[in-house]
Amino acid sequence: MAVTDTSNDIQLLLATLPPAISEAIRKANDQDNLLEIVMDLGRLPEARYRGHELFLSDREVTSEDIQYVIERIGEFGEDNRAGIPRTLHRISGIRNRRGVVIGLTCRVGRAVYGTVDIIRDLVETGQSILLLGKPGTGKTTLLRETARVLGDELRKRVVIVDTSNEIAGDGDIPHPGIGRARRMQVPRPAEQHNVMIEAVENHMPEVIVIDEIGTELEAAAARTIAERGVQLVGTAHGNTLDNLMVNPTLSDLVGGIQAVTLGDEEARRRGTQKTVLERKAPPTFSILVEIQSWDRVMVYPDVAAAVDAILRGEDPPCEQRFRDANGVVHREPVRRAPIDAPAFGLRRGRGGREQGQMGGSGPRLRDRNGSASSTLTMPPQRIFPFGVSRNRLQSAIERLRVPAVIVRDLKEATLVMTLKNYYRQSSQQLRQAEEQGVPVYVLRNNTITQMERQLAQVFQLRELVDDEPAPFGNDSVVEEALLETEQAITQVINGERNAVELTPRSSYIRRLQHQMADRYNLRSESRGDDPNRRVKIFR
Incomplete structure (x- = not known):
């Protein structure tokens, strides 16, 4: 089914704006692509559309203009958001230090049929789904349509926890865009987690719908709900699964990450370092959808397997979905772009070769003959860092993909890496290393860049070639x-x-x-x- 608007009530929003501004929007005659109207005191009013922006007047916004809008909308809550009864439009305020509203963002809310088609099969599985995306990518629109389909077409008991009245609109009567789903309003944003639990305990839902999970308390409430066997459909701000994994507030939604110290035997069996990162618990959400645009998403059908694969430095199971101009949904498995190794402490496989590559941000190496070098024939080095950051050195080793390990005992080292000020002090350990014939490499400062250059010298790499050469030579x-x-x-x-x-x-x-x-x-x-x-x- 093609995507079609049910209703956007745009005339009700225009009626709250000063006449000159609303008339300019009507004359522009592009209301279907209108996203929001911005009114800031002392600046020109502006309309933002998909793909372009438009100034609506050559007269700056006055206090009277802002007050005109405030008198025609609902009351602002603690989150500085208000609405128009029985519509999905949202008006957000910017206040000065005295609490006076000096700016307004009037966002157009739309109920859209057909948006859920791109993930409908996932919704019908009954598993919990997390929608991830930047502001403005359509998370709330997709969430609203999902609630309607679950309630009207799949005949499930659906309760929406609506913190800012953005899903079901302002006022006590919810917008018809949510269908048969019921809506619980949240008196204060800080109480969202309590209302989530109340919804489960008092109203026997089969599905809970939550918009913008953003705190540890809300993440904990979501886990509690999921453990009670209730399907969750929620949204969170973020770009990718990788971002969510390293977000200390929300990482529990995908199982969380913890450092685990392995025994010597297990580390040898896995071919890893002794300290590795592993998933801490089962994910709260079984499925994750990265919303890239209105018609394109990345789907992780098994979040647990995806997180485990990323921590191992492997490609997680995922697929790209997109909708063409005729409304037909296409699917294709994809190999994701590799992630930044130091962000997750990616492990090395047997033989010392890194299993996860750096991708666009990592340097490529060339040997002395100038050919690209992905594996090195140099013997592995055991580096003893003296006064050098171990974490940064490990990151440098992983970025260059060189066969080197960090050791904690000078007796095991084949080379020592230290800083200029430590070397000048001529410490006993450094003198001992030189007496034993262990080479000592001296860094100017404790940066990853310095460590990479020193490692390149050790492993006889002619140069580091970055994806974008620096526009300077210093x-x-x-x-x-x-x-x-x-x-x-x-x-x-x-x-x-x-x-x-x-x-x-x-x-x-x-x-x-x-x-x-x-x-x-x-x-x-x-x-x-x-x-x-x-x-x-x-x-």
Whole structure:
């Protein structure tokens, strides 16, 4: 069945806007693709469509314009969201320090038939499903249609826990877009987890539908519901399964991750290091759907198997689904892009070759003859790090895919790696290593970049070729920038500072800095204009 709108009640939304703004939207005559209207005090009103944006007036928004809208909508809740009764539209407010609303985002809500077709077979299995995607990808629209199909067509008892009245609309009478499903409103966003449990205990549902699971309490409530045999269909913000796995708040939804120390015999049998990452528990959601766009999704039909495969550095079982212009759904198995090895501590298989590759962000190696080198014939090295970060060194080893292991006893080492200041102090262990003929390699600083270059020298690699060559020739600039970024990340994670602004850098270095912040689940943004554009790192 092709995707069709049931109703978007767009005229009711336009009626709440100042006449000049609503008239401009009507004249644009593209209401089917309208996503939201933005009104900020002292700025031009703006309409955002799929694929483009449009200024609606040459007159700046005034306080009277904002008040005009507020008087025609429902009351704002604690989450600064309001609605229009019997519609799915959402109006979100931005307040100043005095609590006065100075900005509005009027988001168009639509009930759409046919969106569930792309995952209908998964819904009919009765297993719990998690919809993952960025804001604006249609998670709530798909969730609403799923609730309707479960209630109307599959005749199940469905209860929707509707925190912001976004699924079933504002007011006490739910929007017809949810069909026979029942809706429980949540008085305060912080109470969502309690209402989830109340829904199960009081109303005997077969299915619970939840939008935007975002806290540990909500994740724990979801697990409790799933353990009672109730089917869950929920959404969470995120890009990919990999992001969810390293999210400390929500990783329990896919089983969580824990470090396990193996015995010597088991580590040899598996061909891994002694400390490995494993899934902690059965996933709360059996199926995960990454929503990439309105008509394209990535499906993981067995979350437990997918998580286990990722932790082993293997391709997880998944398939790509997309809907063509005629509404026909196509499926095809895919091999996912490889993930960032250091993010999960990927294991090595027998023979020292890494089972998970780095993909786009990892360096490719060339031997002295200039040919690409994926396996190395050099003898394996046992590295004793003296004053060098073991985690960073392990990441460098994994990125370069060289046959090297880190040892904790100097007697087992075939080489020592240390920092310049430790070497100058001429410690007893370093003198002992040199007396025994063990080579000592001295790093300028404690960065992954320095370690990679030293390993490249050890294993006679002619060069490191990155996917995007740096637009400058000064390698020390990169090292200095990455060292500064690592220090900033440490300060934010340890709570020493809430946010850190880094030194202005080129676009290439800023991209590397953003990637580092993302690896540690921190937020980052670029601020200012070139040549003073810089990265800010914060929680």
